[in-house]
Amino acid sequence: MRLLITLALCAFALFPSIAQSETNVYFTTGFKIGEVTDSSAIILTRLCKSPQPVAVYHKQEDKVFRPPIDFDNNMPISEMEGAVGGAAGQVKINLKSKDTVISTAWEYVSGYRDFTLKRKFTSLRPNTHYDIQIQGRKSEGAPVTEIKGAFSTAPAADQAVPVLFTSSTCQFYWSHDDADRGFKIYDSMLKLNPLFHCQTGDYVYYDKPGPMAYTVELARHKWHAMNSWPALFDFYKRTPAYLQKDDHDLLKDDATSYSSPFGELSYEDGLDIWREQVPIIDKPYRTFRWGKDLQIWNVEVREFRSDNKAPDGKEKTIWGKEQIAWFKETVAASDATFKILVSPTPVVGPDRSKGKYDNHSNTSFETEGKWLRQYLADQNVLVINGDRHWQYVSVDPVTGLREFSQGPVSDFHAQGWNQEDVRPEHKFLRVKGGFLAVKVYREKKEAVIEFIHYDVDGNEVNKEVIKVTV
Template identity: 55%
Template sequence: MKLIFKRFSFFTILFLAFYAKIAAQQVYFTTGFKVSELSSVHATVWTRLCEKEKPNPVVHQRLNQVFRHPINFDENMPIAQMDGSVLGTAGWVRITLQSGSFKISSGWLSAVLEKDFTVFYTFKELKPNTRYEVRLEGKPTEKGLVQKAAGNFTTAPAMYDKKELNLTTSTCQYFWSHDDSLKGFHTYQSMALLKPDLFVQTGDYVYYDKPGPMANTPEKARHKWHAMDAWPSLKSFFQFTPVYMLKDDHDLLADDVHPGSANFGQLTISDGLKIWRENVPLAGKPYRTLRWGKDVQLWFLEGREYRSNNDMPDGATKTIWGNEQKNWLINTMQQSDATYKIIFSPTPIVGPDRGTKADNHSNFAFKTEGDWARELLSGQKAIVVNGDRHWQYVSKDASSGLMEFGSGPVSDFHAQGWPPNEKRPEHQFLRVAGGFLGIKMVYEQQKPILYLTHYDVMGKKLHEERIKN
């Protein structure tokens, strides 16, 4: 009996040692993947290799107040021990797209420490309005075990095709404002049920300058992205939904950042831009446009890289967008013959906003450029969709008639900053709570109609505007 037990113990130890060795040789797609910068002919696939299958669990309790900051969080603990932590690991990634018999691959790409183990590849010469299956393979070494992930997306339609659009957009998400300590945010689960063609995240994807931890080093800043991307609600959403991402102050450095801003601890604005590009790979400028068939064109604006200091006296040279971006916007809008022109801005252009704010076009601090922008956009019969504000609203500028739609924050726990009962004349809709905005362009009797719908975090319809051009 003792001999049998010894043999059993020996083989158990041997098996466990073998299993541990195999586990140590694996890589994982714990932070998922994103299909971004979609057009009718190209798409970029981004991912990151991780050393373990799941992120650290959420163990800290939270304050029972807005933002839900963590209680007794040790800002100096090793990142590997933090809630939501997912350390990266070196290895190789291959990305493959397939549509029917057509197949195209990136080949094996290296994931390295210098780029936080992120990998991306841009596929070109794709076909318009075509569904592609996405397959990712990851391995630690040339002959290592292969881990897989999969999803799909559909390219945008060709320029003059009559194709409907189903899009969702949201803003302002802080890890500790989560709705579910296991899954993350209800909003992403609710958006997934609508099966959008495209998602636009209008900035503040993470908050460097909020605790748990304060991201005052590049390592902590990267951790914020890892923890956010590892939420199952986000990971599953991005498997089947391509994304355009905009940045704002909190996912670049800190509140109200501009090119001359001081460091946030050891984190510099150069660090912030580098980390942004690691997670949001762009081929060119941070401002870009997307044509969606015959009747819709989208513009995605940049609001941090070219702006003046908030404290600079207002005037013709004070800017948020910068001259190069402004000229690009004028030219591309004038060249567009789309029925609906939709502007996605990280910050408000119409407002109204709090009187104490001074960092966007609805504030007196940027009134000169704000007046110019509202006249330009209204003259083009454009519609503005903005991020940044922690409440949901629809507003109409009294002077220009320009309409603006604020999606609201991703969680009810993040909603604040405006008195719930202070509905001003320009407000068509006001709600100080979380949720998202849905945008649909459909054909009714062969004519394009645009619907913009506010939802709560659970996906309940709250308010809808029907726009016919």
């Protein structure tokens, strides 16, 4: 009997999701605030069975990405690191400003949408602080669990107010650099109190081990594991996000609608899971105004593109005709002092010359890339890009277009470029992990924008400052 008790306690220590409560539910994977405007926001959360994810117990290889050693892709998902099973039940969301309370009714969640609830709130006030309280329960009369957070809506388009936001890309669960909290950059970013965050894709990696996401349930597990890291949990409950997808959180490397399935996981499955796990409701390309001096554009680079391996020419595209027309129309209509394109993939680069053929800095999309760089430069648009595992500031030698690459979320994930390979385009190059912060503010008769690169610990490693007379 004593041996059985000991074995049971060991199993709970390694796999806490095995021990489930019959009456309690939890918000172990947190929640996200998305698509914030001056009058609206979307909130997404998930009801969970266990208060903690399965802890890390595999040893890891001592090389880039730090994949797990001897990981069994066929083990039960409930035994995998980061596993957090979902729970059927009811969820209620409350928003509160200094003089307003907005509440939803209790709503059921189920396994059909991975026990998630997504709701859009409208008629919010500009530049206003809102406290969030999300409640969960098994059923009426059952114990209630709650989680809290907060956010501020965007200022109106005619308000010249300071704005600070952060941006990051490329995070693999096993590349974590804090054994207890996950990724250092999230705590480093939170110390800056950003008004919002731009995550430019590769939020998870379906096609890297631990596990390989060959099925819908394994793909969902990747989101559960990532979101249950304490650093992400704490960051996103206080920081609205504009999330974009790239190839690895859609299907596999260089994914397009022409891609073959990844195991049993299809391109269409990847789209469905993305829409389920991210606080976005409408089209994947969109634009957001943050006061008089800032407007950002979040573009989509996977859903509308041509086959990567098709010959280059006028018809070959990454963005697609509809998105290009929308982008031109909205940029032309904007009177923001600073315009920023946030792209999941590079526009300027430079990129590696071998084996890369899926972004605008590659020769495979040379025709659209040349047009886009010239158009953006003519419209005084600045670019933030994801998908590169190193930090840089580049200036296109032909058009003068500036591009800022955030770098991956940890030093373990940094690779793909030689630190000594400094090209004429580079104003800054650092093959390490970190993040980007952007500050916009007024200084006497000038509007100022600062692009600041940080390392994973929050130390400033580079700053570019642009000033415009207003």
